Amino acid sequence: xxxxxxxxxxxxxxxxxxxxxxxxxxxxxxxxxxxxxxxxxxxxxxxxxxxxxxxxxxxxxxxxxxxxxxxxxxxxxxxxxxxxxxxxxxxxxxxxxxxxxxxxxxxxxxxxxxxxxxxxxxxxxxxxxxxxxxxxxxxxxxxxxxxxxxxxxxxxxxxxxxxxxxxxxxxxxxxxxxxxxxxxxxxxxxxxxxxxxxxxxxxxxxxxxxxxxxxxxxxxxxxxxxxxxxxxxxxxxxxxxxxxxxxxxxxxxxxx
Numbered sequence: 001x002x003x004x005x006x007x008x009x010x011x012x013x014x015x016x017x018x019x020x021x022x023x024x025x026x027x028x029x030x031x032x033x034x035x036x037x038x039x040x041x042x043x044x045x046x047x048x049x050x051x052x053x054x055x056x057x058x059x060x061x062x063x064x065x066x067x068x069x070x071x072x073x074x075x076x077x078x079x080x081x082x083x084x085x086x087x088x089x090x091x092x093x094x095x096x097x098x099x100x101x102x103x104x105x106x107x108x109x110x111x112x113x114x115x116x117x118x119x120x121x122x123x124x125x126x127x128x129x130x131x132x133x134x135x136x137x138x139x140x141x142x143x144x145x146x147x148x149x150x151x152x153x154x155x156x157x158x159x160x161x162x163x164x165x166x167x168x169x170x171x172x173x174x175x176x177x178x179x180x181x182x183x184x185x186x187x188x189x190x191x192x193x194x195x196x197x198x199x200x201x202x203x204x205x206x207x208x209x210x211x212x213x214x215x216x217x218x219x220x221x222x223x224x225x226x227x228x229x230x231x232x233x234x235x236x237x238x239x240x241x242x243x244x245x246x247x248x249x250x251x252x253x254x255x256x
Contacts, residue, residue, distance in 0.1 A: 038075040038086070041067045045112035046131070048083045054090035056104045056122025056140055061111030061129040061147070073105040083116070123161065130169075137161065141180070144168055150188045162200065181249070185256065194243045201249035204242065205256045217244040217251040225252040 042065050043049060049067065051057060067086060069075050074097045078085040090101040104122060109115065109129065116134040117124050123140035126133060132152035135142050138159045146167035148154050153172040156163045162180035173193040175182045181200040184193070189210035195202040201222065206213075212231040217224045224244075231239060244251040 038069060038077045039071065041077050041079070041084075043067050043084060043110055043113060045110050046114070047110070048114045049109060049116070050081070050083045050085040051088070051107060051115070051117045052085060053088040053100060053105075053117075053119050054121065055088065055101050056119050056137070057088060057117060057124055058104050058106045059115065059117065059124070059126045059129060060106060060108050061127065062108045063111060065110050066108065067110070068108045070106055073107075074100065148188075163195075189240065192241045192243075195251075196243075196245045197249065198246065199248045200246060202244040202246050202251045204244065204253040206253065208255045210255060211240050213240045213242045213253075215242045215244070215253060217242070217253060219245075219249060219251050220247045222246065222248065222250040224250070225254070227252075227254040 044065060051059065074089045076087045076089055078087070086107065088100045088105055089097040091097045111128055111130050113129065114131045115126070115129050117136070119137035119140065121139045122137065123143065124135045124137050125143045126135065126147050127145040129147045130149050132154065133144065133148060134155045136157045139161065140158060141161040142156045142158050142163045144156065144165035148169035150169050151171050154168065154170045156165065156175045158177045158180065160179045161177060162183065163175045163177050164183045166185040168184060168186050169188045170186065170190045173184065173190050175184060175194070176196045177200065178197065179199045180197060182195040182197050182202040184195060185205045187207065189207055193204060195204060206228060210228070212229040214231060215226050215228065217226055242253055244253060
């Protein structure tokens with residue numbers, strides 16, 4: 001109730017409600033807080049991190065152990081949640097948080113974290129995060145640059161938007177949308193890769209020296225191109241599998 005009263009007061013005054021770190025949405029050990037602005041928290045490489053927003057977000061991996069946001073971005077840090085959570089605050093009636101609603105603030109995170117992002121009504125862009133990714137939004141694109149790791153599973157999902165990745169490393173990939181393209185450029189050869197849309201094309205590029213794949217690619221209104229070898233019927237090597245599906249668009253898989 002103290003936090004709700006504080007937010008209500010902010011509608012009528014330009015001054016923020018000052019927390020001492022022991023009350024309200026932030027705890028003293030969670031990071032430095034200036035008024036209602038989260039500034040920094042420490043998170044060990046390999047830790048899990050959840051970022052939530054009613055808008056979009058850009059995530060940049062860094063070489064230190066700090067989670068930071070731009071000083072003008074109001075955010076709440078919850079270190080007591082099952083997964084440490086950074087919530088980019090959104091309240092159309094509060095001028096301090098309004099720009100987070102549908103915007104694309106920048107968050108810097110340790111490059112090796114296991115990252116989950118839940119957004120809405122805007123895109124997610126991730127650059128230079130080496131751990132597993134679970135990125136979901138509605139009404140926006142999911143874009144990944146130079147991210148992932150060879151042993152990780154990557155889940156990239158939107159509903160009205162495209163899923164695009166270049167420099168993606170993974171053991172397994174699941175990329176899904178309804179109205180938009182799925183376009184993936186992989187730097188490793190995932191054991192399984194599923195690319196699914198309904199109104200759009202699915203295009204996958206694999207490493208030039210990658211293994212043979214069992215490929216299941218289909219479309220209704222479009223063309224299918226499969227330019228990777230199939231495994232020999234008597235091969236004892238572990239099977240690699242591709243599933244590419246759309247209704248209105250092309251399905252293509254090639255070696256780069």
